[in-house]
Amino acid sequence: MTRKSEDVGRSTIRDVAARAGVSASTVSRVLGGVYPVSAATRTRVMRAVREMDYVADARAKAVAGVATPTLAFVLEDITGPSFALMAHGVEREATRLGHLCLVCSTEGDVRHELEFVEMMRAQRAAAVILVGGAADTAEYRDRTRRMADSLASAGSRLVLCGRPTLGPGAPVTVIEYDNEGGAYALVAHVLAQGHRRVLFLGGKPDHTTAQGRERGYLAAHRARGLEPDPALLRHGDFTRDAGHRLMRGALKEGLDFTAVVAATDMVAAxxxxxxxxxxxxxPDDVSLAGYDDIPFARDLHPALTTVHVPYEELGRLAVRTALGRTSETPDEHLLLGTHVVVRDSVAAVGESGARA
Amino acid sequence: MTRKSEDVGRSTIRDVAARAGVSASTVSRVLGGVYPVSAATRTRVMRAVREMDYVADARAKAVAGVATPTLAFVLEDITGPSFALMAHGVEREATRLGHLCLVCSTEGDVRHELEFVEMMRAQRAAAVILVGGAADTAEYRDRTRRMADSLASAGSRLVLCGRPTLGPGAPVTVIEYDNEGGAYALVAHVLAQGHRRVLFLGGKPDHTTAQGRERGYLAAHRARGLEPDPALLRHGDFTRDAGHRLMRGALKEGLDFTAVVAATDMVAAxxxxxxxxxxxxxPDDVSLAGYDDIPFARDLHPALTTVHVPYEELGRLAVRTALGRTSETPDEHLLLGTHVVVRDSVAAVGESGARA
DNA sequence: CTCCGCTCGGGAACCGGTTTCCATCCATGT
DNA sequence: ACATGGATGGAAACCGGTTCCCGAGCGGAG
Incomplete structure (x- = not known):
């Protein structure tokens, strides 16, 4: 069992050098491109490279100072349409900028998230992007702050994409979208159709995205001098099943409402x-609206009135601002706007509207 | 501008050693865990590590022979629900097995795909998983074969997930699902409801997934001694828009049909x-069926009758077989079964069924 | 009181690259 | 013919780790 070059095929630069009859430095120079090498030598080296199908080990290059820049993104579940859109934006922009992309699904497990960030620090990733909402607890801030600091001290950068901001001074880039504003506009639209009892299917109470949308719901009511019945606020996950369950429950209770606003298109579905x-x-018996404008919203029947969130753009922007930074740049906090897209699921409250 | 340790925080193992008053080898051993180190020394080292927030450079470790195993997956667009499901399976299983996951969207660009595979070879990824269908041309086989060989020679492995097989002898693992069988069962179900003019909304003619499903469509007819009207076969992308456009076209032409089978749930949507x-x-006027059983299929109205494909399982299986290999294992080719799930979008052909 | 062996930790080689530094070689200028 | 200098390419140091090899102390057995 020799450890010669033919072992399994992974040949080193010295193997190539030997075959070409030159030194390793020369091979490196030929492959590097810039250093003057005679045409004859270059040809010989290139032939050897081709014959051995040699590719330099990226890790070794990295140690020697020529790193492949890498960027990592972490999300709860790539299967969610809005996460997928963000991920797509991140990935596209990263590869456009010549970065490799590492990905990790946490399945909502915080320990998993921490572990992964630690690995990324070890990998010397240029940036770590956390996408997707989270509960804004003291523990969250503390933990995230610690991640930000430790990444910063390793020369890397933490980006929060659609996540709660940290306190000031944290070395973090935050890109958010306007949950409250979008929900406000959407609910205002629903109220303008004459609806007065609007059921709100929200998310987990401590989830900032859910909170923002709920604030918008309330604010839109109050702007009209209305105070919504607390019984109209329901809470669950941001999933299709939660929406189904919540709706069924409300119906069974005989709750009185003429319109439903869901915190998410999935919930709306x-x-x-x-x-x-x-x-x-x-919308004849009851109107329905969602939030996110996932691609599928159009194909529900009736087509769903919802709020468009530029998720893909969000991901792209996150990468761009994270990577286009110097240590002098101030920490950024961007807030993207949203707009409601009117389709067919919300109608004026009709005479048939009153349900018992 | 000194290059001392305080430069930007990235401290080396020797910095830690210096601070703890030991040698680099000792730090390595403490961190490594197994080698006997006295409790006192271990404590001193760990304190230094903590104080400096030191994390060993994973690339350097890799060069030294202690690699973080890595696996890469390539898909066209993470935004497609079935791709996302496969990706999710791949990612979950990979991290469960302690692997890092690199991801790349090709946007259908073959050059991009090749480049990425080359990078993965440089990264010494344990396996590269290509997910998603492709056109089965000679060029495809050739190109893919070359990728497989070059990865194999670098000690890595190519996995095709839902992609056309290569010729025998290629160092490749293939995990597919049964397109023809699923389509056969589905169309048989539709025919059993009395439909005789079934419009088929297929994919690109050279796309193997599309071909398989179309073969199933034809076979189901022939098994009943029926020969479908060629005018009932339409081709487009596997996208929502293609389905919309094709359907509109057929309707405008006044094509005669009582049921529609789409090659994809997206197309069906x-x-x-x-x-x-x-x-x-x-289904009162026309019945409709899809293929893939993406999560959204249930929330279409009516709920879509479709063929369930175990995409996530597919992804998991792909990494498991790719990683659980020795060089002795024969090349594998697994074919996963599918089954039709009957919901509400297909009904018996009624008296109202005949449309002009 | 030796001698032996075991525990612990340092020095150095090595992993696979890049880059600095230096020795040649060859073509010019005078 | 001889000094000069640019073009080439090799040797060695370095990147940040791991691990082999070995020596120093220490405790127990004879």
Missing amino acids: GALTALHEAGLSV | GALTALHEAGLSV
Whole structure:
């Protein structure tokens, strides 16, 4: 069992050098491109490289100072349409900028997230992007702050994409979208159709995205001098199943409402199905609106009125600002705007609107 | 501008050693865990590590022979629900097995794909997983074969996930699902409902996934002694928009059909919307079926009858077989089964069924 | 009281590259 | 013919780790 070059095929630069009859330095110079090498030598080296199908080990290059820049992104579950959109934006922009992309799904497990960030620090990633909402607890701030500091001290950068901001002074880039504003505009639109009892299917109470959207819901009511019935606020996950369950529950209770605003298109999809199952027609019997404008929103029936969030753009922007930084740049906090897109699922409250 | 340790925080193992008053070898041993080190020394070292927030450079470790195993996956667009599902399976299983995950979207660009595979070879990835269908041309086989060989010679492994097989002898692991069988079962179900003119909304003619599903469509007809009208076969992308466009076209032509089978749930979603727009009711006026069973299929209205494909399982299986290999293991080719899931979008052909 | 062996930790070689420094070689200028 | 200098390419140091090899102390057995 020799450890010669033919072992399994992974040949080193010295193997190539030997075959070309030159030194390793010369091979490196030929491959590097810039250093003057005679045409004859270059040809010989290139032939050897081709014959051995040699590719320099990127890790070794990195140690020697010629690193492949790498960027990491962490999300809860790539399967969620809005996460997928962000991920897509991140990935596209990163590879456009010549970066490799490492990805990690945490499945909502914080320990997993911490572990992964630690690995990224070891990998000397240029930036770590955390995408997707989170609960804004003291523990969250503390933990995230610690990640930011430790990444910063390793010359890397933490980016929060659609996540709660940290306190001032944290070495972090934050790109958010306007949850409250979008929800405000959406609910204002629903109220303008004459609806007065609007059921809100929200997310986890401590989740900042959910909170922002709920604030918008309330603010839109108050701007009209309305105070929504607390019984109209329901909370669950940002999933299709939660929407389905919540809607079914409300229907079974005989809750009185003429419109439903879901905190998420996924939630809206589940709610819509529950409505259909109950024999209700949207928007004739009840109006329904979502949030996110995931690609599927158009193909629900009726097409879902919702709030468009530029998720992909968000991801791209995150990468761009994270990478285009010097240590002098101030920490950034960008807030992207949203707008409501009116489709067919919200109608004026009709005479048939009153349900018991 | 000194290059001392305080430069930007990235401290080396020797910095830690100096601070702890030991040698670099000792620090390495403490961190490594197994080698006997006295409790006192260990404590001193650990304190230094903590104080300096030191993390060993993973690239350097890799060069020294202690690599973080890495696996790469390549797909066209993470935004597609079935790709996302596969990606999720791959990612989960990989991290479960302690591997880092590199990801790349090719946007359908073959050059991009080749470049990326080359980078992965340089990164010494344990395996490269290509997910998602492709056109099965000679050029494809050739190119893919070359990738497989070059990865194999670098001690790494190519995995095809839902992609056309290569010729025998290629160092490749292939995990596929049964397109023909699934389509056969689905179309048989539709025919059993009495439909005789079934519109097929297929994919690109050279795309193997599309071909398999189309073969199933034809075979199901022939098994009943039927020969489908060629006018009922339409081809486009596997996208929502293609489905929408194709359906609109067929409707405008006044094509005669009582059921539609789409090659993809996405296509079915677009078709469904086009049907609704034309004032047609599903399944009362026309039946509709999809393929893939993406999570959203349930929330279409009516809920979509479709073929379930275990995408996530596919991804998991791909990494498991790719990683659990020795050089002795024979090349594998696994074919996963599918089954049709009956929901509400296909009904028996009614008296109202005949459309002009 | 030796001698032996075990525990612990330092020095140096090595992993696979890059880059600095230096020795040649060859072509010019005079 | 001889000094000069640019073009080449080799040897060696270095990047940040790991691990082999070995010597120094220490405790217990004879």
